[in-house]
Amino acid sequence: AQSVTQPDIHITVSEGASLELRCNYSYGATPYLFWYVQSPGQGLQLLLKYFSGDTLVQGIKGFEAEFKRSQSSFNLRKPSVHWSDAAEYFCAVGASIGGGADGLTFGKGTHLIIQP
Amino acid sequence: DGGITQSPKYLFRKEGQNVTLSCEQNLNHDAMYWYRQDPGQGLRLIYYSQIVNDFQKGDIAEGYSVSREKKESFPLTVTSAQKNPTAFYLCASSIAGSPGTQYFGPGTRLLVL
Numbered sequence: 001a002q003s004v005t006q007p008d009i010h011i012t013v014s015e016g017a018s019l020e021l022r023c024n025y026s027y028g029a030t031p032y033l034f035w036y037v038q039s040p041g042q043g044l045q046l047l048l049k050y051f052s053g054d055t056l057v058q059g060i061k062g063f064e065a066e067f068k069r070s071q072s073s074f075n076l077r078k079p080s081v082h083w084s085d086a087a088e089y090f091c092a093v094g095a096s097i098g099g100g101a102d103g104l105t106f107g108k109g110t111h112l113i114i115q116p
Numbered sequence: 117d118g119g120i121t122q123s124p125k126y127l128f129r130k131e132g133q134n135v136t137l138s139c140e141q142n143l144n145h146d147a148m149y150w151y152r153q154d155p156g157q158g159l160r161l162i163y164y165s166q167i168v169n170d171f172q173k174g175d176i177a178e179g180y181s182v183s184r185e186k187k188e189s190f191p192l193t194v195t196s197a198q199k200n201p202t203a204f205y206l207c208a209s210s211i212a213g214s215p216g217t218q219y220f221g222p223g224t225r226l227l228v229l
Contacts, residue, residue, distance in 0.1 A: 009156070034217075043120075043206055043220035044159075090158060103149055103161040103174055104218060 002027040002093050006107035013081050014115045021076040021110050023091030032094035033074040034104065035065055037087050044090065050074065061085070086114045118143045120221035122207050127226045129194065129201060137192045137224045139207030145219070146212035148190035152176060153204040153223075162205075165190055166212055194226060202228050 003026045013019050025031055032051050036044040048059025055067040065076045074091060088111050092104040120141045129135045141148065147166050151159040161174030165184040179198025184190055190209075194201045204225050208218040 036220075041204075041223070041225075043122075043222045044208075045220070046217065049217060103151075103164045104159075106151075106158040106160075108156060108158040 002031065002105050004091050004093050004105055004107035006089075006091055006110050008110045009108070010111045010113065012113040012115055015083055016080050019076075019078045019081045019085070019112070021089050021091075021112070023074045023076065023107060024072050025074060025091070025093045026072065027093055033065075033067060034092040034094070035059065035063070035074075035076045036090045036092060036106075037061075038090065038109075039087050047076070047089075081112075081114055083114045083116070086112055088112070120207060120209055120219060122205075122221040122224050124224060125222070127224055128229050129226060130229050132196045134193055134195050135201075135226070137194070137205055137207075137226070139190045139192065139221060140188055141190075141207075141209045141219075141221075142188060143209055143219060144187075145209035146187070147210045148184070149208045149210075149218065150174075150180075150182065150190070150192045151206045151208065153206060159206065162192065201226055 005024045007022050034049045035047040038044045047063050048057050050057050050067045058064050063078050067074050088109045090109045091107040123138045149164040150162040153159050160176050162180050163182045165171035171182050171184050181193045204223050206223045207221040210218045
């Protein structure tokens with residue numbers, strides 16, 4: 001079965017500084033990988049996704065992520081964070097081409113705190 | 117505007133009571149899902165449905181039931197058999213065959229009185 005690990009429960013970053021959130025996955029075949037963001041008491045919004053092709057994917061709000069098969073990682077990055085980026089971030093993996101219809105496996109999330 | 121609506125935003129359950137959470141989508145998506153979110157636990161899949169009149173158990177289906185009589189609607193019932201129902205419940209939908217691009221509703225917070 002697939003699994004996702006987000007090693008950092010909380011991360012604190014100063015406004016304007018760069019950000020990297022870590023995500024490691026476990027899956028036997030080529031995974032379908034996603035990053036979602038959740039503001040307090042809200043649903044999840046898709047930031048970006050990787051299915052195949054270029055291993056560096058661009059998303060909304062200035063985020064990007066890089067798929068590294070050798071490291072089983074899909075880390076999320078942003079060159080300069082804004083106070084509005086404070087939220088919970090979830091990495092997720094889909095099982096297969098039918099993974100979208102079978103549900104996603106989520107990591108436990110990383111809580112991002114922005115210092116002024 | 118297309119999207120997913122969940123109601124109510126907050127729901128209170130008494131001991132031994134069944135409660136139903138509503139999820140409606142107007143995105144014309146075939147697949148719909150229910151997730152449960154607990155603090156520090158991420159999201160866990162309860163049930164999903166790929167097509168009308170068919171649904172499958174997820175990882176934590178015990179104590180829950182669903183129906184899918186219409187493409188637009190996928191209500192979740194939290195039964196009295198669910199001993200720890202306090203959580204944030206999220207509904208999502210996706211295009212069938214579109215791996216993982218799920219769109220989420222705003223969620224329902226269920227509390228036990």
